[in-house]
Amino acid sequence: xxxxxxxxxxxxxxxxxxxxxxxxxxxxxxxxxxxxxxxxxxxxxxxxxxxxxxxxxxxxxxxxxxxxxxxxxxxxxxxxxxxxxxxxxxxxxxxxxxxxx
Amino acid sequence: xxxxxxxxxxxxxxxxxxxxxxxxxxxxxxxxxxxxxxxxxxxxxxxxxxxxxxxxxxxxxxxxxxxxxxxxxxxxxxxxxxxxxxxxxxxxxxxxxxxxxxxxxxxxxxxxxxxxxxxxxxxxxxxxxxxxxxxxxxxxx
Amino acid sequence: xxxxxxxxxxxxxxxxxxxxxxxxxxxxxxxxxxxxxxxxxxxxxxxxxxxxxxxxxxxxxxxxxxxxxxxxxxxxxxxxxxxxxxxxxxxxxxxxxx
Numbered sequence: 261x262x263x264x265x266x267x268x269x270x271x272x273x274x275x276x277x278x279x280x281x282x283x284x285x286x287x288x289x290x291x292x293x294x295x296x297x298x299x300x301x302x303x304x305x306x307x308x309x310x311x312x313x314x315x316x317x318x319x320x321x322x323x324x325x326x327x328x329x330x331x332x333x334x335x336x337x338x339x340x341x342x343x344x345x346x347x348x349x350x351x352x353x354x355x356x357x358x359x360x361x
Numbered sequence: 362x363x364x365x366x367x368x369x370x371x372x373x374x375x376x377x378x379x380x381x382x383x384x385x386x387x388x389x390x391x392x393x394x395x396x397x398x399x400x401x402x403x404x405x406x407x408x409x410x411x412x413x414x415x416x417x418x419x420x421x422x423x424x425x426x427x428x429x430x431x432x433x434x435x436x437x438x439x440x441x442x443x444x445x446x447x448x449x450x451x452x453x454x455x456x457x458x459x460x461x462x463x464x465x466x467x468x469x470x471x472x473x474x475x476x477x478x479x480x481x482x483x484x485x486x487x488x489x490x491x492x493x494x495x496x497x498x499x500x501x502x
Numbered sequence: 503x504x505x506x507x508x509x510x511x512x513x514x515x516x517x518x519x520x521x522x523x524x525x526x527x528x529x530x531x532x533x534x535x536x537x538x539x540x541x542x543x544x545x546x547x548x549x550x551x552x553x554x555x556x557x558x559x560x561x562x563x564x565x566x567x568x569x570x571x572x573x574x575x576x577x578x579x580x581x582x583x584x585x586x587x588x589x590x591x592x593x594x595x596x597x598x599x600x
Contacts, residue, residue: 281380281478283522308376311479315494318473321386330386337381354383361388382522402521409515440515442545442581442588448515452580455521459536459576459595462523471574476522491521 280337285356287332293358295324303348314352325358332357379445380478387472390496395472398465399494404454406447406480406487410436415485446480447487455491466497520579526571534597537572539563541592559592567598 297320301313321330333356340349389395410433417429440448462471474495481488541559543550563572575596582589 280378281382281520283380283382285383285385285524306375311376311378311477311492314378314381314477317381318383318386318475318494318496319390321383322388322390322473325386326388326391328388330388333383333385335381335383337378350378352378352381356386380520384522384524404518407515439585440583441547441586442517442583443519443590444517444581444583445519446517448517448583450514450516452516452518455518455576455578458521458523458578459574459597462525462574462576463597471525474523474525476520478518478520489518491518493523 276341278339283335285333288357288359291357295358296355297321299352301350328358328360330356375482377480382476384474389498390473394499396497401492402455403488403490404449404451406449406489408447412485446489449489470498472496472498515583516580518580523574523576525574534599537566537598538595543590546587556592559594563594570598570600572596
């Protein structure tokens with residue numbers, strides 16, 4: 261019983277974040293207004309039948325910067341492991357600077 | 362044991378995100394003159410080592426199973442290198458990307474491009490996909 | 503025969519990592535010409551300590567369009583898998599607008 265508990269505790273402690281990718285666009289001089297957008301999808305047993313959650317992120321950014329332009333965008337794609345094989349998640353985060361026209 | 366393995370393999374019908382890139386975003390995409398576009402460039406990926414493991418698990422003949430395991434090991438040696446999704450046998454599936462983006466908006470402006478590199482994985486084979494989306498805006502600047 | 507087929511399948515597998523395009527100027531492409539550059543790096547068992555082939559491809563592309571702007575510019579990054587070794591490729595393609 262003790263061994264089982266210890267194994268479970270070790271597995272739980274194995275939760276971690278893996279950076280799948282990162283990309284950056286040209287960084288503007290005016291960095292006064294920061295905007296961001298984030299998408300998250302929880303995966304049970306690693307089951308995921310589509311990646312639609314990642315769509316339209318650019319619209320989220322544009323809505324935070326109407327009549328402007330978002331530049332210097334850092335996009336990170338992360339894979340989170342809460343419990344190996346059982347509980348995972350995708351997290352996509354984009355941060356940039358809003359440049360007013 | 363075999364049934365558990367088969368269930369696990371069947372559950373692999375999954376979509377994976379490898380890379381997501383967002384280029385500079387224009388606020389004008391919220392306007393009435395903006396038109397969103399999206400297209401996919403894809404190619405079939407094949408994981409030979411996984412195929413060999415299938416054969417090994419499903420085979421009732423011990424020799425066949427061992428041979429399949431040897432094939433899986435050979436594949437690992439012959440297909441060494443960094444990987445994104447499954448290996449593909451054609452590379453030209455993204456060749457038309459530049460031209461496609463050049464003509465997609467006619468005389469208008471292409472804006473707020475996003476690129477999603479994803480895999481739709483099934484047992485042994487997969488769809489290796491580059492999903493491109495963006496907006497066409499009126500005007501040339 | 504089946505071993506030949508297997509060898510063929512083993513010998514020409516590629517892993518496709520990335521494709522992206524940057525558009526900074528358009529629709530000037532109508533008067534432009536298509537240019538491209540390829541950088542490659544052969545790696546044995548991962549023993550390599552630089553990624554200079556990317557800069558070389560970039561310099562090569564820039565040289566082909568010294569008097570103009572390259573837009574759209576597509577970057578493709580893939581690896582050809584091989585026996586205990588592999589070759590990384592970076593392929594840049596764009597339209598040179600004078």
